[in-house]
Amino acid sequence: MTLPPQLAELVEEFSDVGPKDRLQLLLELSQELPELPERYADAADTMEQVHECQSPLFLAVEVEPEGDRAVHLFFSAPREAPTTRGFASIMHTGLDGEPAAEVLAVPDDFYTALGLAQAVSPLRLRGMVAMLARIKNQVRSATAA
């Protein structure tokens, strides 16, 4: 499985520790999710909602018009939803700034390597699967245009 370097590093950090520490890592990541830039602050309606998440999560994807079409990700999720924020933060840390082709090449089941199923439960992980699918869809339509 070839992952973008930051994402590969995250996967390694998660798989190196036990279930309890994985939750701690996810909690720390949830606190590191960047704030929305101002241009999205009042424009929640231009963002896509990830309905599969158990808590409201909004997502925006920007793809640079030139070069290797680097992808930029923006997320909005409430403070009361740290798990969802943690998943978003994994996406942000792992994929933000990566070329479109790299993002599209991330295996849809990469999350299994994080070993979160036991700590978080498989049902909750569905939100992360959906997040990646929606990111890829947006990248695909942006690069097809």
Place this chain on the structure above:
Amino acid sequence: MALPNDTDPKLAEYAHPERLVTTEWLAQNLGADGLVVVESDEDVLLYDTGHIPGAVKVDWHTELNDPVTRDYVDGQGFAELCGERGISRDTTVVFYGDRNNWWATYALWVFSLFGHPDVRILDGGRAKWVAEGREMTTDQTKPSPVEYPVVERDDATIRAFKDDVLAHLGRVGRGGALVDVRSPGEYSGELLHMPDYPQEGAVRGGHIPGAASVPWARAAAEDATFKPRSDLEAIYQQEQGLSADDDVVAYCRIGERSSHTWFVLTHLLGFGRVRNYDGSWTEWGNSVRVPIAQGSERGSA
């Protein structure tokens, strides 16, 4: 040694006021002997971002459910879960959580499967406690372990299985009732296939024939507390025609939102026989040859 009941006048209207406490009561009683406060959230990390001082966490996915079989923990597992958290059989347990107390009522329901005597809900849950600016902490709670007896789970009284629901179908409207507490879109069957994102939950959409559609949130007020008894009676009894003597089965998608309604019917309105079908739509909507109704009408089997 149970703690005194909350004598708040709003609670006093309910059929079983001893099953609820107000935020004020809890603030006054925090730290009392014989009281354990349990936070049960949808979000597995929320407790760790800050919780009511002294509260312990119970996670429904990873702790109340059996990790392998789709079922709840057994008597041994439950005894360990309680013992580790300093809960003994005579402890007063107050549950609170996120999302209008869905998971708090779910945890209370699971505790009730084991017949834990004194279980209560914090009216308004985590949201109200936080909104009132009451104390929260990230200090780790370190309960002293206690002995909890191994009690066999009672799956007959407040829990329904698929076969129970099948047998129940013919009784709907004749002393029996079914309550679907999901959103109107899930009830009608429209909400199943979102473009490009096949919903993994069920292969068929719709509801169990004869089920009344009463989304769980109708029982909740803006501040996440339960609506006053008269409002609840207007919804469940006057509007939906349910009666406190009915044999009621409530369901949703996996049994969590229906725990909220189970709590409302059982403890707030005093219905005598209410079962939560925890298999819910993720079982029914995937089962071969069970009857399903689509659209906004109840239908019949």
